[in-house]
Amino acid sequence: MKAILIISNYYPPEKGAAANRIEQLALKLNQNNYSVTVICPLPNYPKGELFPEYKGRFSVSEKLQNITVKRLWIYPSNSHMIVKRIFSTLSFSMSLFFYLVFKKTPDKVIVQSPPLLLSFISVLILSLKRKKTILNVSDLWPIAAIELKVMKSNSLSHKTALFFERFIYKKATLIFGQSEEIITHIHSLFPNKNCSLYRNYPDHFIENIDFVNDDNISTIKLFYAGLLGVAQGIFELIQQLQIQNLNIELHIFGDGAEKQQIELFLAENPDKKIFFHGMLERNALHNTLKTFDIALVPLKTRIYGSVPSKIFEYSALGFPILYFGGGEGENIVKDNNLGWIAPVEDFESLNATLIEIDSEGKEAIHLMKKAVFNHAKLHFNLNNQINELIKKEVF
CATH class of the missing domain: 3.40.50.2000 (Glycogen Phosphorylase B;)
Known part of the structure; x- marks a missing residue:
């Protein structure tokens, strides 16, 4: 089987679209004869605290539906205090940094972006190791951060994020964009970058659905x-x-x-x-x-x-x-x-x-x-x- 690594900030048992999206990608690749490993933090999303079964653990390696999942240490937080949020991001970033530097990794790696810091660290090390890096871009940061008013334009954090963004687009071997707008933006910066549209399609189709329509309930x-x-x-x-x-x-x-x-x-x-x-x-x-x-x-x-x-x-x-x-x-x-x-x-x-x-x-x-x-x-x-x-x- 061909080996492939996925790096993501979210993975089940965490809930939400990001975790579901990465899990579906991992399972589909496995079904197509790939040996898939996922690197992610210890589960903590969305409450910002470790799930009970993972408390007191520094790292965990487990097998879920034939996917090898390696969960690394994180200081979890969803606090409104920016210092705690930054420290949380840095904690997993450092865990990921040392893992990628010292552990053997497959020749093909999929990196989820955002978060920008995690994707920057991943792409930096993988490019030095001459790995084929597939960047999976689901949102455009820092553009989204500016539009949501969680980051000020031309601030130090904005300029740093712009540097990270351009670096990962430049160094990635190829890029998946979740929307046409993402691909258009990337091509505005790097016109020759190899990009493919990769929509967040679900994987729970059934042949027919028994639609329930209770005639007694008009609401x-x-x-x-x-x-x-x-x-x-x-x-x-x-x-x-x-x-x-x-x-x-x-x-x-x-x-x-x-x-x-x-x-x-x-x-x-x-x-x-x-x-x-x-x-x-x-x-x-x-x-x-x-x-x-x-x-x-x-x-x-x-x-x-x-x-x-x-x-x-x-x-x-x-x-x-x-x-x-x-x-x-x-x-x-x-x-x-x-x-x-x-x-x-x-x-x-x-x-x-x-x-x-x-x-x-x-x-x-x-x-x-x-x-x-x-x-x-x-x-x-x-x-x-x-x-x-x-x-x-x-x-």
């Missing part, structure tokens, strides 16, 4: 499932949402920095018709969502290069998408007839769209679910994407 059940962080802006969204007089409910599943604010707000506003359920395991979540109707996919602001993987994940489960994030994701929803779009940050338009959805009724949405599922099954296929890249000898 349209809208849901958001995922990270409750700065980029998603769920706390602001629930304050602005006006569904009290509509035949619509919003159900929220997830965890993250805004969790406590969301819980407190909903406790103080029980008439909002918004319900918080916490974090569920992925399989349990998918089972729970069988009676739901529409997936809400928001971003706090338009982030250049970002395409939320939830568009592909939930359309593959037959859910029409209500997209509220702008950019390339908006075009994907529109061009593929996956549901509805509202201009990002325009809550008046979002509420008007919800009135439109309410007027269409649950029966029309039920018919739409089948069309969305069939379209996603044909066009958002991870097996086809991986097979095409293997034929091109990318891996």
